Amino acid sequence: xxxxxxxxPGYQTPPSPPDEDPRWKKVIRTMRLNGFSATxxxxxxxxxxxxxxxxxxxxLRFVARSLRVPLSRVYAVATFYHVFTLKPPGRHTCVVCLGxxxxxxxxxxxxxxxxxxxxIAPGETTADGNVSLLTARCLGACGLAxxxxxxxxxxxxxxxxxxxxxxxxxxxx
Amino acid sequence: xxxxxxxxxxxxxxxxxxxxPILTLKIDGQDVGARSGDTILTxxxxxxxxxxxxxxxEGLSTLGACRLCLVEVxxxxxxxxxxxxxxxxxxxxxxxxxxxxxxxxKLLELFFSERNHVCAVCVSNGHCELQDLADTLGMTHVRYDxxxxxxxxDASHPRFSVDHNRCILCLRxxxxxxxxxxxxxxxxxxxxxxxxxxxxxxxxxxxxxxCTGCGKCVQVCPTGALTEKGRAVAEMVKNKxxxxxLRIMRRRTF
Amino acid sequence: xxLDEINEIAQRQREKETGFRHRINVCIAAGxxxxxxxxxVAAFEEEIARRGLEKSCRVKGVGCLGLCAGxxxxxxxxxxxxxxxxxxxxxxxxxxxxxxSPLARLxxxxxxxxxxxxxxxxxxxxxxxxxxxxxxxxxxxxxxAMHTALTRMTPEEVTREVSRSGLRGRGGAGxxxxxxxxxxxxAESATKFVVCNADEGDPGAFMDRSVLESxxxxxxxxMVIAGWAVGASRGFIYLRAEYPLAVKRVxxxxxxxxxxxxxxxxxxxxxxxxxxKVRLGAGAFVCGEETALIASIEGRLxxxxxxxxxxxxxxxxGAPTLINNVETFANIPPILRNGSGWFAGIGTEKSxxxxxxxxxxxxxxxxxxxxxxxxxxxDIVYAIGGxxxxxxxxxxxxxxxxxxxxxxxxxxxxxxxxxxxxxxxSIMGSGGMIIMDETACMVDVAKFFMGFCCAESCGACVPCxxxxxxxxxxxxxxxAGHGTAGDLARIEDLCDLVQNTSLCGLGxxxxxxVVSTLRYFRDEYEAHIQEGRCPAGACKLxx
Numbered sequence: 001x002x003x004x005x006x007x008x009p010g011y012q013t014p015p016s017p018p019d020e021d022p023r024w025k026k027v028i029r030t031m032r033l034n035g036f037s038a039t040x041x042x043x044x045x046x047x048x049x050x051x052x053x054x055x056x057x058x059x060l061r062f063v064a065r066s067l068r069v070p071l072s073r074v075y076a077v078a079t080f081y082h083v084f085t086l087k088p089p090g091r092h093t094c095v096v097c098l099g100x101x102x103x104x105x106x107x108x109x110x111x112x113x114x115x116x117x118x119x120i121a122p123g124e125t126t127a128d129g130n131v132s133l134l135t136a137r138c139l140g141a142c143g144l145a146x147x148x149x150x151x152x153x154x155x156x157x158x159x160x161x162x163x164x165x166x167x168x169x170x171x172x173x
Numbered sequence: 174x175x176x177x178x179x180x181x182x183x184x185x186x187x188x189x190x191x192x193x194p195i196l197t198l199k200i201d202g203q204d205v206g207a208r209s210g211d212t213i214l215t216x217x218x219x220x221x222x223x224x225x226x227x228x229x230x231e232g233l234s235t236l237g238a239c240r241l242c243l244v245e246v247x248x249x250x251x252x253x254x255x256x257x258x259x260x261x262x263x264x265x266x267x268x269x270x271x272x273x274x275x276x277x278x279k280l281l282e283l284f285f286s287e288r289n290h291v292c293a294v295c296v297s298n299g300h301c302e303l304q305d306l307a308d309t310l311g312m313t314h315v316r317y318d319x320x321x322x323x324x325x326x327d328a329s330h331p332r333f334s335v336d337h338n339r340c341i342l343c344l345r346x347x348x349x350x351x352x353x354x355x356x357x358x359x360x361x362x363x364x365x366x367x368x369x370x371x372x373x374x375x376x377x378x379x380x381x382x383x384c385t386g387c388g389k390c391v392q393v394c395p396t397g398a399l400t401e402k403g404r405a406v407a408e409m410v411k412n413k414x415x416x417x418x419l420r421i422m423r424r425r426t427f
Numbered sequence: 428x429x430l431d432e433i434n435e436i437a438q439r440q441r442e443k444e445t446g447f448r449h450r451i452n453v454c455i456a457a458g459x460x461x462x463x464x465x466x467x468v469a470a471f472e473e474e475i476a477r478r479g480l481e482k483s484c485r486v487k488g489v490g491c492l493g494l495c496a497g498x499x500x501x502x503x504x505x506x507x508x509x510x511x512x513x514x515x516x517x518x519x520x521x522x523x524x525x526x527x528s529p530l531a532r533l534x535x536x537x538x539x540x541x542x543x544x545x546x547x548x549x550x551x552x553x554x555x556x557x558x559x560x561x562x563x564x565x566x567x568x569x570x571x572a573m574h575t576a577l578t579r580m581t582p583e584e585v586t587r588e589v590s591r592s593g594l595r596g597r598g599g600a601g602x603x604x605x606x607x608x609x610x611x612x613x614a615e616s617a618t619k620f621v622v623c624n625a626d627e628g629d630p631g632a633f634m635d636r637s638v639l640e641s642x643x644x645x646x647x648x649x650m651v652i653a654g655w656a657v658g659a660s661r662g663f664i665y666l667r668a669e670y671p672l673a674v675k676r677v678x679x680x681x682x683x684x685x686x687x688x689x690x691x692x693x694x695x696x697x698x699x700x701x702x703x704k705v706r707l708g709a710g711a712f713v714c715g716e717e718t719a720l721i722a723s724i725e726g727r728l729x730x731x732x733x734x735x736x737x738x739x740x741x742x743x744x745g746a747p748t749l750i751n752n753v754e755t756f757a758n759i760p761p762i763l764r765n766g767s768g769w770f771a772g773i774g775t776e777k778s779x780x781x782x783x784x785x786x787x788x789x790x791x792x793x794x795x796x797x798x799x800x801x802x803x804x805x806d807i808v809y810a811i812g813g814x815x816x817x818x819x820x821x822x823x824x825x826x827x828x829x830x831x832x833x834x835x836x837x838x839x840x841x842x843x844x845x846x847x848x849x850x851x852x853s854i855m856g857s858g859g860m861i862i863m864d865e866t867a868c869m870v871d872v873a874k875f876f877m878g879f880c881c882a883e884s885c886g887a888c889v890p891c892x893x894x895x896x897x898x899x900x901x902x903x904x905x906x907a908g909h910g911t912a913g914d915l916a917r918i919e920d921l922c923d924l925v926q927n928t929s930l931c932g933l934g935x936x937x938x939x940x941v942v943s944t945l946r947y948f949r950d951e952y953e954a955h956i957q958e959g960r961c962p963a964g965a966c967k968l969x970x
Contacts, residue, residue, distance in 0.1 A: 041726035046668065046707055057374055070351075071373040071383060072360035073727075079362040079375075080728050080885075081709030083668050100631030100825060100861045101787035103875050137712065137879070140633035140670060142787035142859075143458050143495025143794045154461035237733040238887045240928045251935075252927060257733045279924050283893040316917070317897045342886065361728075361886070364711070366896045368886035 014066045018058045023051040027059075031066055038069050041077055045084055054085045082137075090125040090132035092151055092170045094163075099138030101145035110146055111135065113160045117167060131170055198264040213255040213266055214242055224268050225277060225306055227284075228343040229256040230393055232416040233352060239343060241277050241306070244268045252276075278312045286317040287366075288324060289338035290396070296409040297397030303341060304396075320366070329379030332402055333391050335370070340398035342368055346390035358384040389415070428688035428695060430574050433565055440566035448483040449525050450504040452554065453513075455488035456640045457633075457672050458794075459498035463515075464488075467499055470515040474522050484525065490641020492554040493545075495794035497535055502554065511535040540810035541792045546773070548781050549757045550797045553641040558676050561683040564644040570689055572763035576652045577695050585656040586612055589759065592767035593779030598624055598715070598752035599830065599856045600932075601778070601845035607749065610739040611657040614747035619659035621650050622743065624720060624752045625666040625673070628712035629828030630879060632859030634783040635753035637795050639666070639673040642757070643680035647690065647703060649756030652763065654701040657749050662703040665720055669710065678705055712829075712883035716931050717742075717750050719885065730885045731931035752857065754783055774800030778844030782855070788825075788862035789816050801842040804834060808862055819864040823947070827856030829876045829883075830936035832943025833869065852943040854936075868965035869948040870955055874902035876940035880933065891934030894925040898941065908968040910956035919945065 014036055017024035030047040034040030044067065048059045055078050064074040078084045096102075096111045111122065114133055118126055125132040141147040144156020150166055193208040200213070200222050207216040212235075217224050227239035235256045243252040247265035255268070267273070284290075284303060292298045306312075324337035347359040347370065358381050362371045372381040391399040392411050400409045444450065453459075453468045471486040492500040497511030501521065510521060510533040517533060524530040547553075556563035564570070576585050590605025611619060623646060627635040639646060650662045666674055681703050684690040692700035711729045713719045717738050719729040724743060742748025758780060762770045771779050778800040787793045790812030798807065804824055808814070815821055823833040832853035834841065841847055845855050863872070881895040898921050904910055922938035929935045945952060954962050961968045 037726075039724075039726040042709055042723065043707065043726070046709065060374055070357035070360070072358060072371055075371060075374045076360040076362050076728055077726075080364050081711050083708075083710035098630070100828070100859065100875070101793075103630075103872075104788045104861055104863055104867060136669060137628065137710070137883075138630035138632070138669075140627065140636040141458055141461060141495075142631050142633055142785055142861075144461060144498070145787060145793070147461070154457065156458070156461055236887070238889075238930060240888055240890060240930065243928055254733055254930075276924060276928055279920075280889055280928060283889050283897070283924075286897065287889070287893045317921075318900055320893075320896065341889075342892070363886070364713075365881060365884035365886045365892055368892065 015062065018062055024062075026051050027063070028066075031063075036067060038067050041067055041069055041074065042081070045074075045078060049084060054088045056086075056088075087125065088129075091130050093132045093134060093149075094167065095134045095136050095139075095149040096122070097136050097139040097141065097145070097147045097149075099136075099140075099142060099145070101142035102138075102147055105145035107146040110148070110158060110160050110163055113164060114167060117164055118171075126171075131167065196260055196262045198260055198262065198266065200266045201268055207260045209260075211260050213244060213246075213253075213258050213260055213264075216260055217255060217266075217268060222268060224255050225310065226256060227302060227306065227341065227395060228345065230345050230348075230413075230416065233345060233348040233393070236344060236348075239341075240280055243273060243276065245270060245273065274310060277306075278310050281307050281310060281312045282315045282317060284341050285312075285315045286319050288340065289319075289321055294406060295339065295397040296400050296404045296406055297339070297411075298407040300407070300410045301397060302395035322366070324369075327378050328402070329377035330381075330384070330386075330402075331379065332386065333378070333388060333399060334402055335378060335399050336397060337369055338398075339396045340370060341396055342370070343395060344370070345393040345395065346370060346399055349389045349393045354385060354387050354389050356383050356385050356387075359390060430578075430695070433570055433574065436562055437566045437568075440562040444566070447485045449485075449506075451484065451486045451521075452489040452492075452502040452504060453486065454490070454492040454498065454500040454502075454554065455558075456491035456553075456637055457670075458491070458495040459500055460672065462499045464499040464513075466515045467501065467513055467518065470518040471522070474518050478522065480522075484522075487557045488559070489555060490553040490558045491550070491637040491795050493550070493794050493796065494535070494541060494792060496792055497794075500535070503529075507537060509535045509537050539813075541794075541796075541813065544802075544806060544811050545797050546781050546799050547797050548761050548770075548773075549638060549645075549754055549783050550641075550795065551761070552645065553637065553795075556642065558641050558643060559679060561644060561680070561687055561689075564642070568764060569644055569760070570648055572760040573648045573651050573689070574695055576655055576763055577697050577699055582612060582656045582658060585652060585763070588763060588767045589656070590767075592762045592770040593774075593777075594755065594758055594762065594770065595778060595845060596751060597754035597758070597782070597857065599827070599854065601855060604751065604755055607739060607751070608653065608656050610737075611659075611747050611749040614740055616747050618661075618744075618746040619657055620743045620746055620748040621654045621657065621659045621662040622720070622724070622748055622750045623650055623662065623664040623756055624715065624717075624750055625664055625677075626708045626715050626720060627667060627670075627753070627857060628715045628883075629857050629859045631785065631787055631825070631861045632828060632857050633785045634795065634858045636667075636670050636673050637785075638753050638757050638783075639670070640676050643673075643677045644684065645757045645760055646677075646753055647680060647684055649759035650703060651690070651694070651701045652759050653749055653751065653756065655699055657747075659749065660699070660701050662701060663724055663743070664703060664705050665708055665714070665724055666705055667710075668707045674705065674707065681705065711885075712879075713885045713931070713933050716933055719931070720750065721748065728885075730887045731933070733930060754858070775842060775844045777846055782843070782858060784858045784860045786812055786860050786862070788860075789819065789864040789867075790814065790862045791816055800844045803840050803842050805839040807843070807860070808839070812862065815862070815864050819866070822863045822865050822867055823869065823872075825853075825861040825863065825872070825940075826859065827854035827939070828859050829879045830854060830932070830939055831856045831859075832939050833863075833872065833947065834943075835947040837947075852939075852946055854939070866963055866965060868906070868961050868963040869944040869951050870902060870906050870961075871963075871965050873941045873944045874899065874906055877902055877937070880937035884934065884937075888928075888930040888934060890925045890928045891930065891937065894921055894929075895934070895937050897921055898925070898938065902941070905952065905955045906961070906966040906968070908955070908959050908966075910952075912956065914956060915945070915949075915952060 147156040237254040237257040242255040245267040328334040594604040595601040714729040719731040723729040792813040877899045
């Protein structure tokens with residue numbers, strides 16, 4: 001509950017990043033390209049997530065201070081948009097598409113199967129930090145329904161056994 | 174017909190020295206005069222015509238989000254929120270048809286079903302705008318499932334506490350904090366049914382770095398969500414007297 | 428850049444193309460790319476190099492060839508042979524067959540209704556040009572319309588031409604494009620913006636993605652023309668972050684256009700300049716709504732605000748803003764090139780031109796199609812779509828995404844346009860079309876869409892925030908076999924409330940899938956509630 005301070009930085013001297021991590025350079029570059037304007041908030045959060053994999057509190061604080069956006073607004077934006085995540089992702093990610101074509105094609109059966117195999121709910125990561133299970137509204141691969149993204153690569157015409165095989169490849173040593 | 178550019182915040186206070194043109198319109202069959210740029214709600218209130226509101230508060234920006242002030246305008250194919258809709262010459266507005274009152278009662282039912290609003294144990298019992306509206310609009314029972322999401326009480330602030338069970342997401346606290354106090358401690362996280370008001374990075378209110386402890390958010394809260402500590406059931410009375418002064422000051426400085 | 432320079436580029440590119448005896452086009456749009464079509468391009472290049480055929484044979488990646496179900500697709504020109512289901516191992520055989528007759532094993536005849544019944548305007552270059560080469564677009568008459576507009580037409584003439592074409596917004600509501608343009612043109616402001624809505628959020632729709640991946644310059648050209656017509660010099664493309672390939676291609680296309688002097692200051696040596704920036708969406712369906720989209724570009728929460736004022740008067744940073752979707756802008760260059768009369772001659776009385784549909788679900792030929800407005804649903808499902816898979820029966824076509832409805836068999840002969848779809852309780856929407864067979868439970872489908880709206884509701888207004896949640900719970904109860912007699916009345920009552928009192932279009936249309944399934948498949952709801960059974964056998968009732 002500290003009082004308001006008048007130490008907001010000027011445009012010319014953005015605050016220094018939380019630590020020496022070279023990935024902050026990319027974040028600062030995005031902000032500089034947008035003139036450290038508050039309108040660059042979403043763009044900057046994209047860069048943070050691209051660089052660090054998720055949005056951690058110290059990154060949110062740094063962005064808020066640099067763009068002179070209230071902390072609560074940064075948190076609001078970070079939780080409103082589904083692309084952003086506040087939790088670190090697993091080593092592998094599986095994004096199951098739940099678009100209409102995939103729904104008609106049986107995406108729910110596939111999702112239920114993965115959920116049972118990994119015993120985690122969509123949006124969660126296995127306790128060992130190995131696999132994250134996510135869902136997407138629509139990947140736009142409706143011609144190949146049902147589809148999913150495994151570690152960044154889209155795969156279509158999925159069947160449950162094939163998906164479980166793929167996941168087993170990740171989980172077994 | 175094209176509408177002039179319209180900023181609801183300035184709606185009731187047209188700038189410039191030229192007097193705003195006077196329009197005439199009908200509200201509930203009554204002929205009324207209005208300044209160009211006024212909202213239907215402003216004009217109705219000036220003429221003692223009561224339109225229920227919940228998210229609206231004089232002195233704060235308008236959201237048009239609670240939908241209780243929806244009115245019928247002749248010729249419009251949709252119901253329009255009175256708090257943001259500007260008056261037009263010759264407009265015919267109906268504010269309390271049976272259809273509107275029914276919708277308002279149903280909207281209140283949705284508010285009551287969303288979280289936990291048990292008046293009998295609430296510090297704001299008897300001084301709650303949601304409760305008052307249910308009373309005046311005759312909403313006697315809720316036909317929908319009570320959703321009762323798990324919602325916490327944050328009493329970490331030395332003087333105030335927030336009970337998310339009573340919050341109706343009118344966002345008055347957020348606007349008072351941003352627009353009047355200038356702190357922007359409050360915002361709303363998540364979306365849809367998972368929305369929740371937060372302080373700073375969703376940290377306990379008592380640990381907020383931006384809160385000035387002014388308490389304006391507490392005074393503008395229509396329900397028992399934001400309250401002063403140490404109040405027993407039915408003891409929390411909100412004091413909004415600072416708002417009209419602010420409105421006058423804002424009008425003068427524009 | 429001057430016209431003769433453009434013509435020179437086009438000429439050079441065409442000569443280069445015709446210099447090859449065989450041109451192999453491999454689809455590298457997202458669908459085929461997910462089956463590793465980039466490996467096929469590499470395999471062809473290797474094979475051709477190995478055989479020393481570089482002079483007579485060239486390989487390139489092209490945009491969507493349409494028949495996504497058959498991917499990866501390879502087209503051999505000028506012979507006009509299409510191969511489906513190609514793997515990197517097949518490359519040698521295909522090269523062997525180049526001089527002779529097509530390789531029968533993979534051959535996909537083009538004389539089928541899937542190809543013959545389509546008419547391509549928006550997709551005219553898809554599958555022909557390399558989306559990463561601006562020269563290819565220029566060789567396909569690209570940027571000619573922009574030159575004509577900027578050097579030979581006044582802004583008023585451009586707007587009039589668009590109005591006369593009868594083009595309506597392809598984003599969903601079908602608002603007349605010319606009228607929107609003239610409203611923004613008439614707004615008095617030194618600053619104006621043009622925004623391309625590429626936040627294709629409808630589940631089951633991928634038209635915009637394909638256009639941006641296959642032919643990005645077409646959208647850029649359309650936006651510059653729009654900027655000239657309405658008096659704006661800055662544009663934004665609001666693009667889904669979930670489409671990484673489209674983001675990459677659009678950004679590359681903008682950079683290429685800037686390098687060629689087709690974006691930036693004083694275009695074609697006129698005083699008019701235009702620049703375009705990409706803004707990424709971040710996974711919020713509600714940002715397809717104009718006022719939410721504007722808030723999101725401004726870096727804020729994508730929460731809609733009441734309209735009026737409309738963005739045409741009070742949009743991005745308070746300035747008059749023209750917002751059209753990808754397909755709308757993609758129609759502009761051909762309209763100016765061929766004339767409004769040509770465009771107005773296609774389609775129905777009130778819906779002109781063609782419409783791109785993402786045909787998906789239980790039909791045989793899923794993929795991207797473009798047909799004249801007024802084509803019947805039967806033609807799309809049976810002629811173009813090749814009928815229902817596994818010889819099952821057609822049950823319903825879902826159009827318009829979460830704001831649309833389900834069209835039953837009795838309306839199969841409906842000529843599809845904006846107004847006819849509204850009459851039968853659906854909407855055109857952005858062009859997603861999901862075909863369902865008898866195994867689809869319509870209560871389950873309604874629940875699916877309600878779950879979508881519930882999760883995508885921004886939470887600003889109570890009818891959408893709580894109303895859709897209550898509706899979803901009621902539908903869940905019915906599909907679980909716990910429905911009670913009063914539930915249907917309760918659902919209808921809530922639908923009416925949400926439609927009439929919600930703040931923005933998302934909430935106002937959220938109940939549509941429920942209303943339309945109740946209209947045509949009420950007996951299915953009743954079977955769930957009264958008999959505790961799911962006629963389609965999809966719900967887990969009584970198990």
